[in-house]
Amino acid sequence: MDNFIVSARKYRPVTFDSVVGQAHITSTLKNAIHNNQLAQAFLFCGPRGVGKTTCARILAKTINCEHIRENVEACGTCDSCKSFQNGNSFSIHELDAASNNSVDDIRSLIEQVRIPPQTGKYKIYIIDEVHMLSQAAFNAFLKTLEEPPSYAIFILATTEKHKILPTILSRCQIFDFNRIKVEDMALHLASIAQKESITYEADGLHIIAQKADGGLRDALSMFDQIVSFSNKNISYQSVIDNLNILDYDYYFQLLERIAAEDAAQTLLIFDKVLNNGFDGGHFISGLATHIRNLLVAKEPATLKLLEVSDNIKRKYLEQSQALSSGLLLSALNIANQCEINYKNSKNQRLQVELALLKMCHVSAAIVLSKQGSFVPSASTEVKKKLPEQSIARPESVISAPVAVKPATTAVPSTPVGREAEPVAAATPAKAVEVPVAAAPKKGWGKVSSSIDIPNLNTIFEEKKAEESEENDLVQGNAYSEVTLNAFLSKWNAFADGLKKTTRVTLYTIMTSSTPRLQGTMIEVDVENAVQMDELKVGKIDILNYLRVQLNNFSIDLQGVQVELTKVRKPYTSQEKYQAMLSKNPALESLRKAFNLGLS
Known part of the structure; x- marks a missing residue:
């Protein structure tokens, strides 16, 4: 019974043309030999099992071949080739740096370099896993690598190029080996199967090639294992069963x-x-x-x-x-x-x-x-059947009475969070028709039910100019004369209703200074930009209340920012933020960048 030789050794390439998947390396080396442009040192880098050491041996054998063929391949029959194949060549030396990594090992190598070759033109040293050399060994090797004898050639191989000193790298021609493609590996396995009279399925060989992750040696080891498992009948099922691969x-x-x-x-x-x-x-x-x-x-x-x-x-x-x-x-x-x-x-x-x-x-x-962002619910079906005027508006907009008839008492709407109080309205000369328009939602995202969910990503975006506030204000044809006492009475009544709500800032604005009535224009003093923004937000609620209560639909409101005569300590979150912003304007950019709010 003949001794079994694993495929990785039995079918190891012996010529440049038989190397799998590294054509860019082999063609460069063949041209260098053909043109007699050999470097003093080569460095072969790449992952395991892609042919670094194999190419180093083929290069060494071809350089010293006495009868190089026309296709720049070693003849395999001369004395130099035979001695190399038998492992007794005096001109080609292999050193495993993993187990010979000390300074003494490198000194011994340097002593050997001084002796000219006995046969062949060159004395070639193949140092495998060169990154395993110690720092002192690298330094000892550096001078010889920089100025070797004309007959000395060094071929270094490593899987970890980053561990090699830059001074060593700069003295070598560097060749980076690629991972072998799955298709190339599968074809090579198929050729070996044909030589060994093994039946196979192409799908099974592809699985082996994928599992090898670019290393041909790993693929050949798995190939031998599956041949034994399947009794020389490689099928897709036998491969996934043996290698524990998900189908x-x-x-x-x-x-x-x-x-x-x-x-x-x-x-x-x-x-x-x-x-x-x-x-x-x-x-x-x-x-x-x-x-x-x-x-x-x-x-x-x-x-x-x-x-x-x-x-x-x-x-x-x-x-x-x-x-x-x-x-x-x-x-x-x-x-x-x-x-x-x-x-x-x-x-x-x-x-x-x-x-x-x-x-x-x-x-x-x-x-x-694709169908739409709104899913009808039971509540929305009911709303469709009701007349438009009966649909409740959002709490942030105060509802106005649909019609104010003579000699009747209208119950006006109240601010948010305030309980309804009966207030006697003035009796106009004629009925006032107040159409209720559906208020457009601003800064709200898509909804999938009857409950609106705010879109936090757009909550701080500036409102577009075309979104007019007039759409939210109640409209009418009554323009009764407004006295200062009546105006202040209704103004204070609305402000008192804000005490029971969370709108503390708006209450502060309305009560901190007395508003001025210039005809139908109300001027309110504010101390800073935060108060100005809060007044703009509450403007619609205030005007909707005052217009109905005072029976004048031309009343308008504007804020006037005044300089503080005395410094008042900020106590709300908005005022504290405004104070911080005055000291460091970059805070506003930070808030917008992270979509932060004020609690």
């Missing part, structure tokens, strides 16, 4: 259930995955990748980004056409957020199940958003 079918079925909004079957599929021994974090990560692949399959230009076999690619194409981009993007965002929170969650299963339930309701949310 694509789980994810395809899951997306079908999510699109159908079938939450029960979605949770059952996840439960089946857990019962098969898979981790929830691994599942949600794979689901995010699956959704990403579906988005990639949406466009023909990005289809090449799918590193899967043709059969699986066809499935992605079919499912991507059946699902909307909005659903996929929302589901991908939910899966990504779940993956971020998964490790910190105490109930990890619930975290994944909650994410799946959210995905199941994405389709309904998309349909709802």
Whole structure:
């Protein structure tokens, strides 16, 4: 019985052309040999299993080959090539820096460099895992690397270039090896399977290549393992069973259930995955990748980004056409957020199940958003049947009586939070018709019920000029004469009603100084911009009350900012903020940037 040789050794490349997935490296090295432009030191960098040490050995053998072929490959038959293949070459030396990383090891190497080669033109030193050398060893090696003998060539290999001293890097030609593509790796595994008379499925080889994560040596190790497991019959099922990989079918079925909004079957599929021994974090990560692949399959230009076999690619194409981009993007965002929170969650299963339930309701949310932002409720159905005048207006706008008839007592509206008090209204010469217009809502977001929900993102935005205050003011045709005593009486009555509310600032404005009546224009003194803004907010309520009570619908109000004769200590939140703002105007920019309010 012959001794078994693992595929990673048996099929290790021996020529530049047989190196997989590193054409940019091999072509450069072949041209350098052909043009006799060899550097004194090479540095091969890249992840594990991509061919760094293999390329270093091929380069060393080819440099010293006595009969280089026309395609710049070693002949393999000369004495130099044979001695290298047998491992007894006196001109090519390999050093493992992981176990020979001291200053003494480097000093020994420097002593050997002084001796010219006995056979061949060059004396070549391959130092693997060079980043493992100590700081002192690097410094000892530095001078020799900078000015080596003309016959000495150093080939360094490492997986961690950032650990190498910059002074070493500057003296080397640096070659960065790429991760080997899945397609190239799958083709290489297929060629080995054909040489070994192994039956295989292309889907199974693609899974091995994906699991290897760009390293051919890892792929060959898994390949040998699955050959033994499947008795030389590599199938898709045998690969996912042996490597403990989640089947694509789980994810395809899951997306079908999510699109159908079938939450029960979605949770059952996840439960089946857990019962098969898979981790929830691994599942949600794979689901995010699956959704990403579906988005990639949406466009023909990005289809090449799918590193899967043709059969699986066809499935992605079919499912991507059946699902909307909005659903996929929302589901991908939910899966990504779940993956971020998964490790910190105490109930990890619930975290994944909650994410799946959210995905199941994405389709309904998309349909709802397309139909409109308002969902009719029982209260809104009743409002549709009532006449427009009977619909209650928001509390912030005081309702006016629809008609004021002669010789009758009208019950005027009251400020917010004030209990209704019977007030005898003046008897006009004729009935006053006061149409009630629906007040436009300002600064409010979308609603999905009869209750308005404020949009906090726009609560501090400036009101547009076209939103006229006249739309909120009661209108009429009565213009009775207004005496100062009657005006002050109604003014103080309205102010007294504010005591029972939270509008303390407006009460302070109305009572701190006596208002002036100039014809039908009321002038009110305010001390700062905060009070001016508060007066503008309460202006509509004040005028709606006074116009009805005084039976004059031409009454208007304006604030006049005056300079303080004495400094009064601020006691409300608005006044404190205004005092702080006068000292540091940058506070306003900070408040707007973080959408902060005043409590």
